[in-house]
Amino acid sequence: MEHAIQLSDVTKSYTLGAGAVVAVDHVSLVIEHGEFVAIVGRSGSGKTTLLNMLAGIDRPTSGSVRAAGAELGALSESGLAAWGGQHVGLVFQFFQLLPTLTVAENVMLPMDFAKKFPIGDRRNRAKRLLERVGIADQADKLPSTLSGGQQQRAAIARALANDPPLLLADEPTGNLDSATASAVLDLFSELNAEGRTIVVVTHEREVRAIVSRQLTLSDGHVVADEHASTEFSRAEVPV
C-alpha cells in the first residue's frame, strides 16, 4: 500500500546575500496513513520548510516529495492548487482567515475552490464543521471579532472543509494560551483517531503526549525519529 508521505533525498536551499542557505538537507522519510507526527526542533532547523514542501507551497531544490497519492514535482502550479485543495488541510500559527469573509464563508471557501461538494450542501457542511470544533455560534461573524482560540478552531474547520486525508499544521498552538492549546491538540487527536494523517510542526512539549511519532530536525537534518511505542527513545538516525 502506498505511504501517506514519502520524501526521497529532499534538499531545499535558498540563495541569500551571504550565499546559499540549506534549510533541508538530504532528508528521506516515510509517513504512513493514520500517523500523527510531530516535527520538532529549534528555530531555523528547517521544520516549516519541510512542512511547506509537504503542502506543495514550496518545491524542493532536489529530491522528490510524494504525498496523498501525488508526485508533487510533476504537478503544475494550478495542479498543485487543485491537489492541495482536495487532499491537504492546512492550519497555520496565525490562523490566516480571510478578514472580509465571515467564519462560515472562510470554511466554505476551500469547498468553493475544490467543487467536491455541491453548492447547496456547502453552508450546511461548514456549519457542521464549526459545530464539531465548537464555534457554530460564531459562524456569521468576521474573524476579527473572535478570540485566538476561536479563530484557530475556525481555521481547523476550514482545513477539514474538503475532508482531506492529510492535515498539516504549522505551530497550531503557538499563538494560544495553554488551556486553548490543549483543547486544540485534543481536537487534532480526535481527527487522527478518525484515521487522518496529521503532521504538526511544533515547539510544544505537550504534543509529545498525543502524537504517535516525533521527528527532530537540526540544521536541516532529521536527527531523531521517535515512535510512541518506543517511548520516544532517541532513534539511530545519522546526522
Added chain:
Amino acid sequence: MSGLLRVKLRRDLRASWSRLTLMVIAIAISLTVFGGVVLARAASTRETRDAYTSTEPASATILLDEPVSTEQMADIVEQVRSLPGVIEATGRTQFSSAVVVNGMPRGMPMQLFAATPDDAMRMVRFEITGATWPPSPNEIFVARDALAVLGISVGDTLGVETPSGETIELTVAGTVYDPSLSPAAQEQTGRAYISTAALAASGRPVELDQLKLQVAEPGQTTPSENRQAIIPVARNVGDWLRSEYGLSVREIQVPPPYKHPHQWQVDSLLVALLAGGLAALLLSTILVANMLNNLFSQQIPQIGIMKAVGARSGRIARQYIAMTIVVAVAATALAVPAATYIGRSAADYFLGSSASTRQTWPLRGGLTRSSSPSDSGSHH
C-alpha cells in the same frame, strides 16, 4: 469568479473605499484633462472642416496689382467661368481700417470684406443673422465674435476709413458668423462685411482687386481637393487676365483645398494642451500604480492563503482584475461627461463661440440655413 470571491471583492472594495476613491479621482481627473483635449481636437478639426467646407471656399484667389472697376470685374467673372476647369468665380476686395464706434475710437483695427450687392454668394459664403445680403449702402454687418471684443452692439454707428481715404459712417444692421476666420479675440482684429455700395457712397469709384475661383477637375462639377490640379488652372486664368485685359497679377494664392487657413493655430494650442494632458495622465498612472501596489501588497498574505486552500492563480487574478476594472469603470464614468463638456467648451472657444450661440452641434446645422444666396454674404 466564484460567489464567495465576489462577496470578498465587494467587501474588500468597501474596506478600501477611501484609497479606491482617491484612485478613482486621480484617474478621473487625468482622463478628463486628456479626454477633453483629445475630444476638443477631434471636434474642432471635424467641425472646422465641415463648417469651412460649407462656406464653399475658393480654390484659388488671384490678387491684382491694380484694382479694377466693379463693372470690369463683373465682365471678367462672367468670362472666367467659361475657362477650362473653372466652375465658379467672384470678385471681392478687403481692407483694414481703424474703427470709431458711436464717435469713440477703438484701439483695435477692423478688417472689412466687400462684395458687390448683386454677388450671388455661391462661393466664399458666410452666415448672417438679423439681416439679409446685401446690406444697404449705409449698413454694415459685424462678425459676431467682434461685437464683444470691440464693444459694438447692433444699431451702433461705426466710422471706418475706405481704401481711398474717406471716412464713412455705417449702421450695424446684422451680425455674421464666418467659419473661415479665426476668433476675433485671438487675432485681436474685428471683422465686418459691407456691400461695395457703401464704398460708392463716398463718391469715389469702387474697385475690386481679388478674383476668387472654384476649380474642378475635368469631368467633375464639385471643387477639386487636389491642389496640384488647381494650380495650372489658376495659372491659366492669371495668364488669361494678362493677355485678355492687360492686367498685372500680383499673386496667385492656392491654399491647401478645404483646409481651414487658421486650423494650425488651434492645432498648435491643442498639441500643447495634449502634452499637458499626457503629463497629467503619466502622473496619474504613477500615482495609481503606487496605490495599487500598496493595496495589492496588503493582499499578498490573503493571496497566499487562498492558494494554500486550493485557489488557482487564474481565479485569484480575476478577482484583482475585477477590482481594477471597477476602479477604471468608475473613473471613466466620471471622466467621460466631464471630458465631453470640456472638449465641447474648448471646441466652442476655438470655433469662435459658434456652437454655443447656435445651440446646435455639430456646426454644420447652422450653416445650412445660410445656403440661400439672399441670406448670405461674401468676404476675402
